Amino acid sequence: xxxxxxxxxxxxxxxxxxxxxxxxxxxxxxxxxxxxxxxxxxxxxxxxxxxxxxxxxxxxxxxxxxxxxxxxxxxxxxxxxxxxxxxxxxxxxxxxxxxxxxxxxxxxxxxxxxxxxxxxxxxxxxxxxxxxxxxxxxxxxxxxxxxxxxxxxxxxxxxxxxxxxxxxxxxxxxxxxxxxxxxxxxxxxxxxxxxxxxxxxxxxxxxxxxxxxxxxxxxxxxxxxxxxxxxxxxxxxxxxxxxxxxxxxxxxxxxxxxxxxxxxxxxxxxxxxxxxxxxxxxxxxxxxxxxxxxxxxxxxxxxxxxxxxxxxxxxxxxxxxxxxxx
Numbered sequence: 001x002x003x004x005x006x007x008x009x010x011x012x013x014x015x016x017x018x019x020x021x022x023x024x025x026x027x028x029x030x031x032x033x034x035x036x037x038x039x040x041x042x043x044x045x046x047x048x049x050x051x052x053x054x055x056x057x058x059x060x061x062x063x064x065x066x067x068x069x070x071x072x073x074x075x076x077x078x079x080x081x082x083x084x085x086x087x088x089x090x091x092x093x094x095x096x097x098x099x100x101x102x103x104x105x106x107x108x109x110x111x112x113x114x115x116x117x118x119x120x121x122x123x124x125x126x127x128x129x130x131x132x133x134x135x136x137x138x139x140x141x142x143x144x145x146x147x148x149x150x151x152x153x154x155x156x157x158x159x160x161x162x163x164x165x166x167x168x169x170x171x172x173x174x175x176x177x178x179x180x181x182x183x184x185x186x187x188x189x190x191x192x193x194x195x196x197x198x199x200x201x202x203x204x205x206x207x208x209x210x211x212x213x214x215x216x217x218x219x220x221x222x223x224x225x226x227x228x229x230x231x232x233x234x235x236x237x238x239x240x241x242x243x244x245x246x247x248x249x250x251x252x253x254x255x256x257x258x259x260x261x262x263x264x265x266x267x268x269x270x271x272x273x274x275x276x277x278x279x280x281x282x283x284x285x286x287x288x289x290x291x292x293x294x295x296x297x298x299x300x301x302x303x304x305x306x307x308x309x310x311x312x313x314x315x316x317x318x319x320x321x322x323x324x325x326x
Contacts, residue, residue: 001096001097001098001135001136001138002096002097002098002110002114002133002134002135002136002147002154003094003095003096003133003134003135003136003157003160003162004094004095004096004097004117004128004133005093005094005095005128005129005132005133006093006095006121006126006127006128006129007127007128007129009073009092009093009126010061010062010064010069010073010093011060011061012060012061012125012126012127013060013061013062013072013073013076013126014060014124014125015036015039015040015059015060017076017124017125018039018062018072018075018076019032019035019036019039021075021076021078021079022035022072022075025075035068035072038063038068039062039063039072042057042058042063043055043056043057043058044056044058070092073092073093074092076124076126077090077093077126079120080095080117080120081097083116083120084097084113084116084117085099085109085113086098086099086109086110086113087099091163094162094163095117096162097110097113097114097117099113101142101143101145103143104143104145106143107143107145107147110145110147111145111147111148114147114148114149117149118149118150128149128150130149130150130152130154133149133154133155134154134155134156134157134160135147135154135155135156135157136156136157136158136160136167136169137156137169138169138171144156157169159175163218164217164218165217165218165221165222166179170317171317172226172316172317173222173223173224173225173229174224174226174228174229176222177222177224177229177232177233178232180214180215180217180233181215181232181233181235181236183214184211184212184214184215184236185236185239187210187211187214188211188236188239188240188243191203191206191210191211191243192243197245198243198244198245199244199245200244200245200246200247200258200259203240203241203243203244204244204259204261207237207240207241211236211240212236212237212264214236215233215236215237215264216264216267216268219268219271220271220272220275223268223272223320223321225316225320230265233264234263234264234265236264237261237263237264238252241255241256241259241261244259276292276308279291279292280292280306280308288308291310292308292309292310293308293309293310294306294307294308
């Protein structure tokens, strides 16, 4: 898997080339003219501590902070993977390219795709920041090929942060659990210092709003399965409810019942069960047969006809993951 980052992506989109792409997408007439007038004839100035710089004309880029700007950027980047055989994932200016490597031939194909990315960036004046581009070798039998862009070898990382989630080459979630724990702990410290009257109602609302989102952000993609990781995340909630007054002498389970809270592990399991129910009832875009096998064997005296089973596997990172597609 390779991670690519464009250099000053939103500031470098050429206006004329962008308008050409819009026209090829069927946008023309007065609408194209309005977009062109909105992009061009702009100027900017920088002000620091009341001292402003001189005004300079803006000849490229899409206005950030607007609704139309990101949309125009995505249209400009839409044909990035047209000539590439590897799988590509894009989100704004972050690009990931990956493929299964079974030998040196696949490595050569991946390198060829990297060269095509460089050719596209030069043709459309959107240069990649090669120093920030990384390679991650996933799998024990991965061919650790040395890849390069523009004559420079790409650095190899064992962990990489992607869209707020730490991904490791062994596909374990310990780094993400530690990252989530640290972020939640900082917020808890701020609450402890600033809130003087720690009544249950106020503290539970603060926990749900400010603390719990850090340990549940995209948790369906990195749900922990090691005991140490589960306990680390649970420690966040355990420490927080200890700050609530008038609950001295109660155990952790008793405090949860009193506050009408679930453990974080129970919330994760409930989320998985809810998703399985949606899939089984046809209320999801994911088909039931894509992930599970329906067990129709009801010869025994116990059970029912709605038993679900998934692909058998031996590796922990597959066995404990909700989706198994390989």
